[in-house]
Amino acid sequence: MMTEPTSIPVTMPIDIVVVDDHAIFRSGLKADLDARMRVVGEAATVEEAIRVIHEHTPPVVLLDVHLPGGRGGGGAEVVAGCADLQGITRFLALSVSDSAEDVVSVIRAGARGYVTKTVSGAEISDAVVRVAGGDAAFSPRLAGFVLDAFGTAAVAAADEELDKLSARELEVMRLIARGYSYKEVARELFISIKTVETHVSAVLRKLQLSSRHELTRWAVDRRIL
Amino acid sequence: MREPLVRSDARVIAGVCSGLARHLGISAAACRLGMTALALAGGAGVLLYVWLWLLVPTADEYARSRAGGPQAPAVRALRRAPGPPAGTRQPMLRPGTREIATGAALLVAAAAVVLQMAGADVPWGTWLPLLAIAGGAGIAWMQLDEARRTDLRDRAGAAGVQGVVRLVAGLVLVVVGIFTAISGTGSVEQLWQALLASLAVLAGVLLVLAPWVLKYWRDLEAERSGRIREQERAEIAAHLHDSVLQTLALIQNRAGSEQDVTRLARAQERQLRQWLYRDARSEHGNLVDRIREAAAVVEDAYGHPVEVVAVGDTAVTERHEALVQATREAVQNAAKHAGSPVSVYVEVTGTRSEVFIRDRGPGFELQDVPADRLGVRESLVGRMERHGGSARIRNTGNGTEVQLSLDHVEEGNG
Incomplete structure (x- = not known):
């Protein structure tokens, strides 16, 4: 759980999976992320997310807090459903939500950080790199x-x-x-x-x-x- | 394929014979003739007829139970009356209840007959009236199948609460009339007996009417909740139309200007959030609300995002008013001179309120500000100090941060 000083080589892009139910937002985000990362998979629902994440086992997943499907648990349910990947895959929560309970529930489920959807692509990229390195964003x-x-x-x-x-x-x-x-x-x-x-x-x-x-x-x- | 056994609409009494005939593939006349012949043979036909009447569903009921109900589940749940009517409604799905009840009643009757034949003294005088009451109530409850209910309601010309009220009023009038008549002629003892009898009759009537009352009540509830839902939906639609759709239209028109688009989107986002979370906000005090408002005004005027993060909240006193004013001034300075996003952090504890306003502009030092430029000195430092607070402005090396703090005094409604 604690910080391990694993520095990611700059030459190797970080594989990430983007989970969000809005296709427009996913494509916008993909365009905004910088060269340090590469989107290897996308998902729009809880079930799809758990499947795609297990398929690619990426180091970082960008995860929307609000997701359709599953038992209605949204992002927190995805994190719980990927508990077997602990130590391999880390989650960074994304949300437009202002409400504390949405964010705190996904963090309590195990996400390593939280950024609002309105921040710039550069800031999200920084947060991804930080989470990939084992830190919290x-x-x-x-x-x-x-x-x-x-x-x-x-x-x-x-x-x-x-x-x-x-x-x-x-x-x-x-x-x-x-x-x-x-x-x-x-x-x-x-x-x-x-x-x-x-x-x-x-x-x-x-x-x-x-x-x-x-x-x-x-x-x-x-x-x- | 054999037709399902259902009671037909082409009926003389209850559509039993014509339904049976269709089921068996014989003519209805032959079936009726056979039933009459059986009836003459010691009343067996009558028994069979009544038995089929009770157990065989009407064509409507059958279709509904087969289709699993064309109405929405919620509507069905609302319409489902308790007890026997449910069995009447869906006999094919739930064959148990009514058959068992009928069977049990017949068994009891048979046992009674056997007992009497064996020489036991069965108190028919007590049991027959009770049976009659139970039977009457049962029939009334079974009447609740849809066709007949509509029929009866139409015939009575009554709908909803009005009908019930009229019915009750009528009953009361009749009872009062009888009482008046009797008390005019009879003795006190007779009056007493009449009272008892009337009460018994009333209780019987109530028993019979209960299903209708229940049904009307449910209809009323369903209608009311439907209306509330409809109102809510209309309010949401109106709000989305007035704000979100209009803003989206504006954004399309101004797609060329990045700053305009950002400003419109931010303003709309703020408005929508406030609308969505307004109840949650009003639960807290209102210093944070005031600061958010001030930030919103500046954001609209200069087009730079102003992010407000708040921990704790308090009611606004006169001194807090000064804090709000100073915050507004500081945020405005930041947006005007720094030309960057502005972060505002409000922290309210039991003993003090603090506001930090941070930008990432070129920055300035207080001592560099010429003495004749009173803006910062007067509106921030002076204002805070006059109200027993303090203002600190510093260059963080990467922008400016203004720190405003206000200690809560003893009686100062902390």
Whole structure:
């Protein structure tokens, strides 16, 4: 789960599968992605996605949160359906949705990051490379959700404490929510980019594994609204 | 192939004979003659006729049960009355209920007859009225097959609630009339007995009417929920038409100008989001809403996306009003001078509200701003300080970030 320093050779394009039920969006995205990646498969429904992903076993899947088919679970169901590919295939969630529960549910299912569909192709490409390297891709909005869920004042005594963020993790999340890139966060806090990525991965792990009841209640509250 | 055994529409009594004749491939007249002959033979024909009447479905019912119902499942579920009518409606699918009930009744009757023949004293005086009531109620419930219900309703000239109300009013009038008549002539004891009898009759009538009342109630419910759905659909259609379709048309017209297209798309997206999630938003306080509004205005005016991320929320006091104004000013500066997307981060905790406005423009330092240019100094720093807050402007090396913070005071409705 944690960051492994596997650097992807620049010469080898990253194989990715794009899962989205809108054909227009898929073709637009394919055109926007840069040369560091190659789209090897596409899918529009939950069943199709699980089949195509097992067929290609790509290192990265770009996954829409809202998908038709399956049992109605959308992107989270695809991640769950590909649990046997853990460690081989990583998921980057894409969404137009503003609602926290959509995003958090797919992250809790195991996705390594979340970007909004309105960001530029270059930003999505960066996020793909980051996820392919085993890191987490956080957008300002996801950082906002994390701060909302864990609270801005909760500070863990030990880094291993799943229900709270450490002081450093809080700082990193705040800067990302303020619109800082990983590089800018590193410069701001006088740490290396690698350290930033480690903090972000740790936060992602906490978001995925925490069973803290405030988090559950927060999610339930959001769902009710 | 043999015709299915159904009660025919070409009927004298209940269409049993003509249906049976079609099923057996003989003439209806011959069948009726045979039935009459059997009836003369100790009433066996009558029994057979009644038995077939009970168990054989009408042509309509048969067709419906075979087709699995032409109506939508929801409609069918709504129409399905509880108890015996369901058996009447779909006898071919669910043959059990009615046959078992009929069989049990016949067995009980046979047992009673055998007992009496064996010399036991069967209290017919008690049982016959009870049987009559049960039979009457049963017949009433069975009447609920569609053709007859429509028939009866048409004949009564009643539909929906009005019919029921009229029926109940009539009954009440009749009972009151009888009471008045009796109380005028009879003794108190007689009155008491009459009251008891009337109540019994009323209870009987209610028992018989229950299925209709239930049915009318359901129809009413179905109609009401249908109307609500229709209203919702119309509201959504109207909204999509007024906003989304109009914007799409505008975008097609302005396809040449990238900035116009972006601006229109962003504005429409914002509007649609607000519409979709408006209830969720109004649950929280409203500082965040105000800041989003301010950001939207700037976004529309300058065409650069302004992304607002918020954690926590609070009600807007007079001091928060200053914070909103300062935020608006800062976002506007960023959009005007930086010419880049603007990130706004709002964090509200129990003790303070903070807003960060960040752009990726060339940046400026506060000390570089000439003293006569009061814009930034006055509208940001001065405004915040007057309200007990603070404003900090700094160059991040890759754009400018404005930090506005406001401590909540003790009585300040945090």
